Amino acid sequence: MAPSNDSVDRLNQAAQQRRIRAGEIGAGEWLEYPNGLRLHVGDEIATRRNDRTIETDRHEMVRNRDIWTVTAINDDWTITARGVTGTVVLPAAYLCDHVELAYAVTAMGAQGRTVDHAITVIDTVTDVRNLYVPMTRGRESNHAYLTVEGEDTTADVFSRYIANDWIDLPAHQRAQELWAPTGGEPGFRTPATGRNGDFGIDL
Numbered sequence: 001m002a003p004s005n006d007s008v009d010r011l012n013q014a015a016q017q018r019r020i021r022a023g024e025i026g027a028g029e030w031l032e033y034p035n036g037l038r039l040h041v042g043d044e045i046a047t048r049r050n051d052r053t054i055e056t057d058r059h060e061m062v063r064n065r066d067i068w069t070v071t072a073i074n075d076d077w078t079i080t081a082r083g084v085t086g087t088v089v090l091p092a093a094y095l096c097d098h099v100e101l102a103y104a105v106t107a108m109g110a111q112g113r114t115v116d117h118a119i120t121v122i123d124t125v126t127d128v129r130n131l132y133v134p135m136t137r138g139r140e141s142n143h144a145y146l147t148v149e150g151e152d153t154t155a156d157v158f159s160r161y162i163a164n165d166w167i168d169l170p171a172h173q174r175a176q177e178l179w180a181p182t183g184g185e186p187g188f189r190t191p192a193t194g195r196n197g198d199f200g201i202d203l
Contacts, residue, residue, distance in 0.1 A: 001107050001118065001134035003126045008104045011121060015103035016043065029073050033096045039079060043070045046102035051094065056086030062094075065109065067102050107134045114139060122146045122157075127164035 002008050016038075019025045025042035032038040039045065047066045054062040068081035068088070077092035090099065105113075107120070107130040118138030120131070122145070135142045146157050 001105055001110050001137070002121045002123065003107050003130040004124060005106060007121060007123055008106055009100075011104035012101035016040070016101055019043075031073050031077060031079070033077075033092070035096050037095065037099065037101075039070055039073070039095070039099075041070055041073055044068070044102045045070060045081065045099050046105070047090070047094075047099055049094075049098040051098075054088060054090065054094065056083070056088045058086035060085035062088060062090070107131075110134055110137055113137055116140050118142045120144045122161065125164075126161050128162050129165075131158075131162050 002011060016025070019042070020040065025040040030038055030040040045068050047062050047068065048064055049062075050064050051062045056062075063085075066083055066085065068083040070079050070081050071087070072080035074080065074089070077095075078089050079095065080087060080089050082088075104121075110118075111133055115137055116139050118134060118141070120134040120143065122131070131144070135144060144154075144158065146154050146161075148154055148157050
């Protein structure tokens, strides 16, 4: 999980590439759509729009945030995928506009989900809501990876973010908080690059 869509996109791409290198998904069977989405047999995907016209073999409609595994790449640019509500054929038009990889999700998108082990990547200034939700998704463990710079420790950064509560702040007060001097140049704190990649975690 991560607080922003950009970070989630990067994590999804990194996870897909790692699975390709490991031979976990079919590198020889894939489709790339005009929006840049590239799907392989075995990829985990999420549908992002309710559509009553698309049903599974159990007559369940496709819903926003449903998770699927791609089981077949079809000649007509459709894919066959399997999820908890059955097997579905997703049309090309729907794939172009309303499907994304599902290896990572935003912190808010993870609400209501429970997993064995939860990993949260914090690479930008955030607040308590973007920490509480992802840090309470794991049954057995919850881990956070934060980018830091200067003399800050991860504990310093985590403590600062968990004390932020932006929902009740007026816009001008939030702007002052974000742009307050931090001992260096004023402005947003620039995330540092970790040793094992952009997020400091080896994906």
